[in-house]
Amino acid sequence: MPFKAAVPSTDNPSAVxxxxxxxxxxxxxxxxxxxxxVTVHEAEQQAGGLLAPINHExxxxxxxSHRVHPEAHPLLLELTEEAQWQWRKRAGTLVLKGRHLDYPLQPLRFLWGLGPRTVLQMGAGWLTRPTAFRRTLKWEADRQDLNEDKGFERFVIERVGRAAYQQFYEPYARKVWGIDPKELSQSVAKQRVSTSNPARSVLKKSEGRFLYPKFxxxxxxxxxRRKLEQAGVEIxxxxxxxxxxxxxxxxxxTGHLSDLAPEANLHHRGLYLLHVTVPADCLDDTDTWYTPERKFWFGRxxxxxxxxxxxEHPKNRVLCLEIPEGQWGRKMDFTGRIETVMTQLREAKITARTVEALNVIQTFLPRVYPMYTRGWIHSQRQALRDVAKAGNIYCCGRQGLFLHCNMDQAVATADAAVEHWLKGGTPQEWAERCQVFADFRVRD
Ligand SMILES: Cc1cc2nc3c(=O)[nH]c(=O)nc-3n(C[C@H](O)[C@H](O)[C@H](O)COP(=O)(O)OP(=O)(O)OC[C@H]3O[C@@H](n4cnc5c(N)ncnc54)[C@H](O)[C@@H]3O)c2cc1C
Incomplete structure (x- = not known):
């Protein structure tokens, strides 16, 4: 074991x-x-983890891009109700083949955005292979069955055909993960714009608004933190x-599961963030642009x-560019390539003209996306079981359970873990029970 297990004490009523x-x-x-x-222990000098602020301008x-979706678990909003949550109208744009499409996708505009060739290829594939169409409709249910993980590539090709796979799914998977998509788990077929079920994207009507705290x-x-300090909790x-x-x-x-079980085959991909200041008059009212094509370094x-x-700033605007680690490795300096980045922003029609960056800072987040390679679920389960042997550790949250999840979902895992312990549940039982969270569907 990488750490020495403490001796659990039944007469110790406090928690860490x-x-x-x-x-x-x-x-x-x-x-x-x-x-x-309770005592809270944080490794960094700043609280917040993925919600810690980046100071710029x-x-x-x-x-x-962080937002809370209308269908979010209510506990997050209940715990933070004083945060002056505001309803905002969604103004997302999918940049595809030189076109700007409303995102979340509207059915007909999405098909138009795919272009006639791809729509015909997918349609013809489904007509000639009825099993492929049936499988496409059962996409989510099949994807969740990880006992026999076929891998991302086979899973997608069996449903939408090779042409659509090569045009959309493969390039985006390579851009985000930087490995051969054959090695990726079929569970990855849930994530992000071009890797979610196309039938679902076309049929599902979106709410068109989201919640955001005023500050x-x-x-x-x-x-x-304030609430905890008022309650006398030491952080x-x-x-x-x-x-x-x-x-x-x-x-x-709530720290990384792989820190407690380093021998487990659990790895992450990182994310570069570039905060770039540009003149306000070169942008439209979009809140987020999604750019799955590989020619753009940024994905969002x-x-x-x-x-x-x-x-808001009187004259300028800040853009936040998310560049997946992909094949770049962890030592890239995109500020030194800012001219190329600005050209790409223009090419994607995010800026109305080519502009110079007035100010730019880069932040690298090293372990952001769990790397779901084939068989990851077995490694995650084994790691949780091994950690539970210490006798007093309940893993929860995005990092603790090795999840790709939203913040309300992460909070829901904390609630479930606390309730489990309060009812006398053991860490071993929790290691099995928390498996229900392994398939959270991330909302973009
Ligand atoms: C680019 C991006 C966009 C996102 N957009 C959305 C969105 O729109 N909506 C949404 O709901 N969610 C979104 N999310 C997800 C959301 O940010 C996370 O699910 C959530 O913040 C996870 O919180 P957490 O506390 O579980 O993990 P973290 O925020 O990672 O916190 C873990 C904490 O544990 C600390 N720690 C780790 N190891 C130790 C140790 N050994 N000892 C002490 N402390 C330790 C870390 O320093 C960190 O502070 C997004 C995430 C990313 C990366």
Missing amino acids: VVGAGITGLSAALLLTRRGIP GLSLDRG GMAALIQLL VMGSSRKAALAHGGPVFH VSQPARFSPAF
């Missing part, structure tokens, strides 16, 4: 939470509400894992001022 991201702080608040004394900006996601972290910053795990009572661990570009007026 590892990690001060949204999951850890929510877990601490839920425990406090139930009268359990005097603004506290999010780490990439950005970092305000949620500040709010939760230890810059803490070592050893200090946190030395606790004899229950430990709710957001405009924080369209999420909240708190991010």
Whole structure:
């Protein structure tokens, strides 16, 4: 084992939470509400994890495009109800083959965006192979069956045919993951614009609005911290894992599962964020552009001022570009290639003309996306079982459970873990029970 298990003590009524991201702080608040004394240990000097702010142009900006969807788990909103949540109209744009399409996708415009050749290829494939069409309709149910993981490539080709796969799915998968899509799990076929079920994209009507806190996601972290401090909870910053795990009572661990089980085959891909300042008059009202094509380095570009007026600037606007680590590795300096980036923004028609970046900062987030290679589910299950042997560790949250999930879903796992422990459930039982979360469907 990579760590020495503490001796669990039944007469120790206090709890420890590892990690001060949204999951850890929510877990601490839920425990406090139930009268359990809690200490939170955070490895960094800044709380928030993926919701910690990035300071640029005097603004506290999010780490990439963050929003809360109407169908989100209500607990997140309940815990943070003082955050002045505001309804915003969605103004997303999918950039495909030189066209701008409303995102979330409208059925007919999506087909138009695919272009007649691809639509005909997919339609002809389905007509000549009725099993492919039936499988496409059962996409989600089949994708979740990971006992026999066929891999991303085979899974998609069996449904939409090779032509559509090569045109859309393969390039985007390579851009994001940087490996041969044959090695990816079929569960990856749920994620992101071009890798979700096309039938679902076409048929599902979207709500067209979202929730956003008036002062950005970092305000949620500040709010939760304040509530915890008022309740007398100690938050230890810059803490070592050893200090946190030395606790004899229950430990709710929201740090990376792979840190507790380094021998497990669990890896991540990172994400570069570029916050770029441009003149306001070169942008339209889009809040987020989705750019799946491989010729663009970025996969998503957001405009924080369209999420909240708190991010408006009198003359300029900030754009947040998300560049997947993909094949770039972890040492790229995109600020040194900013001219190419600006040309790509123009080519994608995100800026109305070629403009110079007035200011740019780069942030690299090293372990953002769990790398779902074939068979990952077995590694994750085994890792959770091994960690549970310590006798007092309950893993939860995005990192603790090795999930690609939204923040409300991460908070829901904290709630379930706390309730499980309060009812006398053991870590071993939790390691099995938490498997229900392995297939959260991420909302873009
Ligand atoms: C680009 C991007 C866009 C997103 N957009 C959305 C969106 O629109 N809507 C949405 O709902 N979700 C979105 N998400 C997901 C959301 O950000 C996460 O699900 C959520 O923030 C995860 O919170 P967490 O607390 O589980 O993990 P984290 O935020 O990663 O927090 C884990 C914390 O644990 C700490 N830690 C780790 N190891 C240790 C240790 N050994 N000891 C002490 N502390 C430790 C870390 O420093 C960190 O503070 C997005 C994510 C990304 C990357």
